[in-house]
Amino acid sequence: MAVVVALITIAVFRLPDSLIEQLENSELLSLSARGWAFRLLCLFSVAQAVYVGLIVFRIDRVKKAREDDPKVKSMSKPRFMTSLARNAATISLLTIAYGLAAVGFTGFRAGFWFFFALALLQGVWYFRELGQIARWLDFQPETSIQASGGTWEPGPGYCPPLARGLSPQP
Numbered sequence: 001m002a003v004v005v006a007l008i009t010i011a012v013f014r015l016p017d018s019l020i021e022q023l024e025n026s027e028l029l030s031l032s033a034r035g036w037a038f039r040l041l042c043l044f045s046v047a048q049a050v051y052v053g054l055i056v057f058r059i060d061r062v063k064k065a066r067e068d069d070p071k072v073k074s075m076s077k078p079r080f081m082t083s084l085a086r087n088a089a090t091i092s093l094l095t096i097a098y099g100l101a102a103v104g105f106t107g108f109r110a111g112f113w114f115f116f117a118l119a120l121l122q123g124v125w126y127f128r129e130l131g132q133i134a135r136w137l138d139f140q141p142e143t144s145i146q147a148s149g150g151t152w153e154p155g156p157g158y159c160p161p162l163a164r165g166l167s168p169q170p
Contacts, residue, residue, distance in 0.1 A: 001089035005119055008096050012103055012112050023107035034106040041105075042114060045098040049122045052091050057084070057129040059136050066140075077137050084133065088126035095119040 055061065062084075065072045072080065099115025102108060 001092055001123065004093065005096055005116070005123075008100070009112070009116050012100070012109065015103075015109065020103075020107055020109050023104065026107075034108070038102050038106045038108055038111055041098050041102045042111075045095045045115060045118055048091065049095065049118060049125075052088075053122070053125050053129060057088070057126060057133065059133055062133050062137075077140075077142065081130065081134055081137065084130055088123075088130060092119045092122045092126070095122060 066080075067073070075083065095115055096119050099112045099119075102115065103112050
């Protein structure tokens with residue numbers, strides 16, 4: 001994730017000035033509307049970061065998911081932590097996507113620093129939260145429910161849903 005964020009950031013700051021001027025002068029949005037669009041994108045990205053950090057990546061939330069959801073319950077501990085880590089990285093990349101949208105709609109290239117810094121802070125915060133979840137998960141017993149490994153066999157006279165209208169009715 002860090003490499004992707006670094007590459008995107010370098011690409012944004014290497015954009016030609018003529019392209020940035022064209023974005024600023026495109027009159028897609030007025031100057032006032034561009035300012036408000038930038039502020040709203042900042043607000044949405046901060047709200048997303050805070051929601052995920054304070055609500056989603058919490059031990060009690062993970063515990064509830066491991067108890068209630070059979071798909072999550074059937075995951076091994078390493079696979080579950082890998083899934084959480086991928087979600088954390090994706091959410092940080094979503095912040096960078098907000099920054100790209102801000103540059104594209106407003107032409108405020110310097111404002112991209114806010115989204116870059118927020119993505120880095122998210123990465124550090126989520127890494128800490130996932131570490132706490134991993135320590136908690138080490139003390140939990142392995143779940144005994146396993147996903148069924150069998151294959152589904154169609155019953156006699158089964159017709160797939162898409163083909164039901166095509167078969168002649170007796």
